[in-house]
Amino acid sequence: MKAMIIAFVAVAxxxxxxxxxxxxVGFSSQDRTAGSAVRLDD
Structure with missing residues (x-):
């Protein structure tokens, strides 16, 4: 049980x-898939 809790914390x-x-770094899906013609609300 202790190992499972440690694993859950590690995943989080x-x-x-x-x-x-x-x-x-700029690798979010918003940065990667938006072109110059797309207006994004920050």
Whole structure:
């Protein structure tokens, strides 16, 4: 049971960290798929 809780916490940390890092670097799906003719609301 202890290993499962540690695994859940690790998955959550990796997911949040990846989201923050990829958002800062410019690899978000919004940045990758939007062309110059698309107006995005920030």
């Amino acid at each position: 940390v990796i997911a949040v960290g990846a989201n923050l890092i990829l958002g800062q």
